[in-house]
Amino acid sequence: MPGVADLAVRCAGVALRNPFLLASGIWGESGESLAGAWRAGAGGVITKSIGESARAGYPNPTVEAYDRWGMLNAMGLPNPGMDEYPREIAVARAAGATVIGSVFAGEADGFARLARRMAATGVSAIELNLSCPHAEGFGSEVGSDPTEVERIVRTVVGEVAVPVVAKITPNTADPAALAAAAERGGAAAVSAINTVRALAIDVRLRRPVLAHGLGGLSGPAIKPVGLACVWQIFRRVKIPVIGVGGIATARDALEYVMAGARAVEVGTAVAFDGIGVFGRLAAELSTLLDELGYRRLDDAVGAAHAGAGTPAEPI
């Protein structure tokens, strides 16, 4: 029986019917697929990261699935470009979906130009991909330096009226410093994490499995990494945190919420289990909250920090 706990949350100024957002790059290429995730029960949908012009991405193989760990990918940010994409967003919005537009660029002005065009499509918020680990000149290459993150966020925030979310990379010594930079720049929220830089080798071919060589790891293997990032970011910033990385069950999501996330994104679990995962996650989460005595999801945000982090007595 579904629980009665209230899953509706407000995050980055956006009202979400539940905290489960479709993560960027999985299932979100077309308006119809975004609409499908919404109809399946997602609290909101994030588009594939869109650049100024169409991009083919890397040659195959670009994705390798590893059963229990998750997936390794180096797609190379393939996307139809901003001239084409507004029509896809229109399809998703016509279905009633709460849409967040993800964009990537190589520098602040490029982000600002794209964000302006993305905002004009009617999206509820914009997520800046400052964190893709395998696209030369983009993603974490521009998003690993706090000064650059602050500059990009500030430039975009000055250009658009919708809330701006900065998506942070875990491939750095201090992800919370990047989140703090995004906050200084005026971000309405930060999302963490993008994929973890990773490699697989095919010993028979004596070469990396993915054509690009290095890729990004997602799925269950990265949940503890994502949790640690969200935990550290929650302690450093006041803006809401959106947790992402390895969420496949309601319990995974609640771990992120207790670490400090106000909403979560789900990617690899959608690739593995299909969009039906959204309805299941929402039903399971409200039951779990009932069991734990929470009437609202909001009440559990950051719950794991109470009493934690105080230095233990030396033993």
Ligand SMILES: Cc1cc2nc3c(=O)[nH]c(=O)nc-3n(C[C@H](O)[C@H](O)[C@H](O)COP(=O)(O)O)c2cc1C
């Ligand atoms: C195939 C694939 C493509 C992705 N494309 C994007 C993208 O375009 N933009 C982005 O910000 N993140 C992208 N991501 C990262 C996801 O949005 C998410 O941050 C990451 O996969 C961790 O969440 P998960 O473990 O639930 O998949 C991609 C991930 C995968 C597996």
